[in-house]
Structure formats: C-alpha cells, structure tokens
Amino acid sequence: MSSVQTGRRWRLADVSVGSRAEELTASTSSLLHPWELTVQQTSRLGGSGPAIEQATRSKPFHVRTSHAHSILKSKSRISLSSRFELLSFHIAWANTRRSVADWPPANNIISLSTAVRLDVAWLQICQEDLRARIKPESTIMSCRNHVNTVMGIGITFVLGIGNLSYAQSGAATNSAPNPYRSIADWAKMPEGRTWGSTSGVDIDPDGTSVWVAERCGAFAPPTLFKPGEPFACDGSSLDPILKFDASGSLVKSFGAGMFILPHGLHVDHAGNIWVTDNLGRTGKGQQVIKFSPDGKVLMTLGKAGVAGNGPDEFNAPSAVYVAPSGDIFVADGHGGNTNARIVKFSSDGRFIKAWGTKGSAPGEFDVPHTLAMDSRGRLFVGDRQNNRIQIFDQDGNFLDQWYQFSRPSGVYIDKHDVIYAADSESEAAAKNHDGWKRGIRIGNVRDGAVVAFIPDPVEKTTGTSAAEGVAADAAGNIYGAEVGPKRLMRYVKN
Numbered sequence: 001m002s003s004v005q006t007g008r009r010w011r012l013a014d015v016s017v018g019s020r021a022e023e024l025t026a027s028t029s030s031l032l033h034p035w036e037l038t039v040q041q042t043s044r045l046g047g048s049g050p051a052i053e054q055a056t057r058s059k060p061f062h063v064r065t066s067h068a069h070s071i072l073k074s075k076s077r078i079s080l081s082s083r084f085e086l087l088s089f090h091i092a093w094a095n096t097r098r099s100v101a102d103w104p105p106a107n108n109i110i111s112l113s114t115a116v117r118l119d120v121a122w123l124q125i126c127q128e129d130l131r132a133r134i135k136p137e138s139t140i141m142s143c144r145n146h147v148n149t150v151m152g153i154g155i156t157f158v159l160g161i162g163n164l165s166y167a168q169s170g171a172a173t174n175s176a177p178n179p180y181r182s183i184a185d186w187a188k189m190p191e192g193r194t195w196g197s198t199s200g201v202d203i204d205p206d207g208t209s210v211w212v213a214e215r216c217g218a219f220a221p222p223t224l225f226k227p228g229e230p231f232a233c234d235g236s237s238l239d240p241i242l243k244f245d246a247s248g249s250l251v252k253s254f255g256a257g258m259f260i261l262p263h264g265l266h267v268d269h270a271g272n273i274w275v276t277d278n279l280g281r282t283g284k285g286q287q288v289i290k291f292s293p294d295g296k297v298l299m300t301l302g303k304a305g306v307a308g309n310g311p312d313e314f315n316a317p318s319a320v321y322v323a324p325s326g327d328i329f330v331a332d333g334h335g336g337n338t339n340a341r342i343v344k345f346s347s348d349g350r351f352i353k354a355w356g357t358k359g360s361a362p363g364e365f366d367v368p369h370t371l372a373m374d375s376r377g378r379l380f381v382g383d384r385q386n387n388r389i390q391i392f393d394q395d396g397n398f399l400d401q402w403y404q405f406s407r408p409s410g411v412y413i414d415k416h417d418v419i420y421a422a423d424s425e426s427e428a429a430a431k432n433h434d435g436w437k438r439g440i441r442i443g444n445v446r447d448g449a450v451v452a453f454i455p456d457p458v459e460k461t462t463g464t465s466a467a468e469g470v471a472a473d474a475a476g477n478i479y480g481a482e483v484g485p486k487r488l489m490r491y492v493k494n
Contacts, residue, residue, distance in 0.1 A: 186488070369383075
C-alpha cells in the first residue's frame with residue numbers, strides 16, 4: 001500500500017454547510033469526535049484513486065445528513081478538495097462499518113445509506129465541474145478519475161447495503177406475504193352504541209388489554225370539520241377513551257365532554273393514557289391530556305381551544321409518545337395551515353425544544369401523523385404527506401429516512417423492535433403515492449426490511465381506508481384503528 005501524499009495528515013471536525021451552502025468547511029477546532037486521517041492509494045480501489053482511512057481512533061464521526069440535501073440544492077461553488085475530502089471520508093468510513101454486526105451503532109448519526117447519498121451528491125457536482133471545465137486543485141487527482149472511482153465504489157455499495165438500498169428507492173413494497181387472518185368484530189361495544197371513526201390505539205402494560213380513542217360514534221375525519229357545526233365528540237355524552245380486555249369486552253371508559261376530535265393515543269410505561277385532541281373550539285381542544293388508568297386527569301399540555309406555535313400551544317396535535325426517561329414528544333400538525341413540528345417536554349410538562357418546519361427536506365414535515373420509539377431510543381416520525389418515516393435522536397438530530405413502509409398514518413414498535421406501519425391513504429385519499437397498496441407493513445428496525453404485509457381488502461376507494469392507528473400485543477396480535485370503516489380490526493397469525 002503506497003502513499004500518494006507522504007506525511008499529509010489532517011483532522012476533520014463536524015462538517016458544516018453555511019446558511020446558503022456557500023462552502024463546505026473542515027475545521028481543525030472544536031472537534032466532537034476527532035479522527036486522524038491520511039490520504040492513501042489502496043489496492044481495494046484498484047490503484048485508481050485515493051481513500052481516507054482511519055489511522056488511530058474508532059469513535060464515530062458526526063455528520064448531519066441534511067448536508068447531502070444542502071449540497072444537492074446548492075448552486076454555489078464548493079471547493080473540489082473539500083468535496084472530495086468529504087466523499088472519500090464517507091467511502092472509507094462506510095466500508096469500515098459495514099462489517100459491524102450491530103449496524104448502525106447506537107450513537108451513530110450517519111447511516112450507510114446516507115453515505116451513499118452523499119457520494120451521489122458529490123458525483124453530480126463533480127460532473128457539473130467537468131462540463132464547466134473546472135480544474136481540480138493540484139493536491140487532488142483529476143475530477144474524471146474521481147468520477148470513475150466513485151462509480152466503481154458505488155456499485156460495491158449497492159451490492160453491499162442490502163435493505164438500505166431499497167429503503168431509499170421508490171419501489172413499492174406490496175409483495176410481502178400475509179401470514180395473518182382478520183377478525184372484524186372482536187371488540188364489543190355496549191348495547192346501543194356503535195363504532196365511530198378511530199385512529200388511536202395502544203396496548204396496556206399487561207400486554208393483552210387494548211386502549212382505543214373513538215370518536216363518539218361519528219364518521220369524523222378532520223377534513224369534515226366545520227366551525228359552528230356539531231362534530232365528532234363535541235357535544236356528545238359518550239366516553240371516547242375505551243379499554244377492552246383480552247376477550248374484547250369493554251372494561252373501562254372515560255373522557256365524556258372533554259374532547260372534540262380524539263386523534264392519537266399512547267400508553268406510557270406506567271400505564272397512564274395520553275390522548276391528543278386534534279381540533280379546537282372555544283375552551284376545548286388543541287391539547288394533549290394525560291390520564292391515570294382510572295381516568296383521572298394528571299396533566300394537560302397546550303391551551304384549551306387555542307391554536308398556535310408557541311412553546312405552550314399546539315395547532316392540530318396528532319400524536320404523543322413518552323420516552324422511558326419520561327420526556328414527552330408531541331407530533332404537532334395535520335396539514336394545511338397547521339403546524340409541522342415535533343415538540344419535546346420534560347416529564348413534568350416543561351417545554352424543552354421544538355424542531356421542524358413544513359417541507360420535504362430531512363428534518364422537515366408535512367403531516368407528522370404518528371410517533372414511535374425503538375429499544376435504542378430513536379424517535380420514529382410518520383411523515384405522512386411526504387410518504388416516509390423520519391428517524392431522529394431524542395435531541396432532534398436527523399438520523400435517517402425510510403420510504404419502504406409506504407405512507408405512514410400509524411407506526412408502532414414493540415419490545416422486540418418489530419415495526420408495524422399502517423397506510424390508510426395511498427391510491428385513495430392521497431394523490432401522490434400511486435402504485436403503493438394500503439395496509440399494514442411489518443418489519444424490524446434493525447434492518448428495515450418489510451417481511452409481511454396485511455393489505456386493505458378494499459381495492460378501490462377515494463377516502464381513508466384500512467388502519468390509521470396500529471398496535472400489537474405481547475402475543476403478536478395486531479390491532480388496526482380505522483377512520484373510514486369505523487371499526488377496530490384484530491389480526492392474528494395463521
């Protein structure tokens with residue numbers, strides 16, 4: 001292994017892109033996780049180009065993945081040497097991490113699929129420079145050789161990243177087997193009461209009982225709400241928060257007169273029930289309410305009936321999730337002129353931070369509809385109108401985005417890191433996701449592969465259909481809360 005530039009070494013700090021993406025910098029100060037790097041020519045690349053290899057340290061290098069998006073969108077010039085340094089680093093870094101069994105590591109911020117996207121971004125910029133006849137700096141080989149190197153390594157990446165490659169592709173995941181049979185009338189309402197729309201469902205800590213947020217017998221998608229007219233639970237004397245035991249019998253209910261549109265429901269580790277009220281009128285709604293298992297109000301977040309984007313306000317809160325630490329996450333927004341952000345609170349309801357604006361870039365949202373968390377503490381956000389799941393750490397740092405679970409109205413992750421994602425809108429209410437079938441996709445967050453698919457039995461429709469909310473009990477039975485069909489479905493393995 002011969003050195004291209006003997007003795008040339010440098011350190012790269014946290015790579016940052018300016019507000020206008022004017023330049024890509026590699027600073028030598030304020031290192032978060034320093035690596036000592038050197039440029040070498042390796043036989044692995046067939047002698048055709050340089051690569052940066054780890055020299056001393058094994059700590060992960062922190063790079064915000066939104067930089068790839070910034071590079072692609074930027075029309076400003078970025079120095080060729082800086083681009084190549086970043087590209088080469090990711091090639092070597094990703095190759096060294098590919099063999100790790102527990103991929104990606106728990107404190108990793110950049111994924112292998114992101115490294116590939118960065119390489120592609122650099123390749124596109126380099127090709128533009130070739131057309132513009134921009135000469136590379138003297139310390140770097142020709143841009144044409146860079147392109148050849150990247151293309152060669154890209155083939156290796158595509159063959160090596162497995163599920164991560166199709167996770168970023170547009171191929172519909174409709175063909176996984178369905179090992180489940182459906183049970184439509186499992187949950188029994190009291191005599192004289194019929195099911196209304198429901199999108200919130202979760203499992204009690206006992207592992208068998210099921211909690212549901214039901215909209216008081218009404219067909220009530222938020223789009224039908226009209227000011228001044230009765231809607232969903234507003235004015236109803238029915239309890240919208242329902243608990244069913246393992247046999248499907250209703251054993252507890254509460255919440256009458258407290259909600260307009262109960263939307264998201266979450267049961268925390270202590271058994272408390274959290275419900276979001278997605279709409280607001282004078283003195284009611286636009287809140288997240290925490291109940292004890294017996295229905296006592298323990299906490300409220302947001303101002304009753306007030307829509308806003310302040311630290312103590314919501315505008316169409318869709319989902320809530322409580323981390324094992326007690327920190328509270330709220331998915332705030334439901335499209336249109338509502339919010340598009342994630343809000344984080346402490347266990348006592350103190351505002352900590354919020355992140356996200358409306359858009360389609362990494363870290364932006366368009367209908368953040370559902371929340372879940374895996375065993376590593378990563379926060380999964382069902383970014384529905386963008387047809388993806390975005391993954392963050394608990395400080396709001398973007399980690400990755402997955403498209404293979406279709407258009408997520410609901411996402412649930414069990415204690416074994418099995419992920420269940422419910423699509424209730426593709427080729428129906430949604431107009432931007434043709435080719436994808438509605439239903440519940442099942443996989444594992446460790447590799448992101450879709451291994452099972454419960455399709456919506458309705459072939460053609462124009463509105464919401466199949467499950468919006470989804471959960472799975474300790475035995476692996478799946479529950480789908482449906483807005484359009486107004487029911488709670490149960491799915492058991494064949």
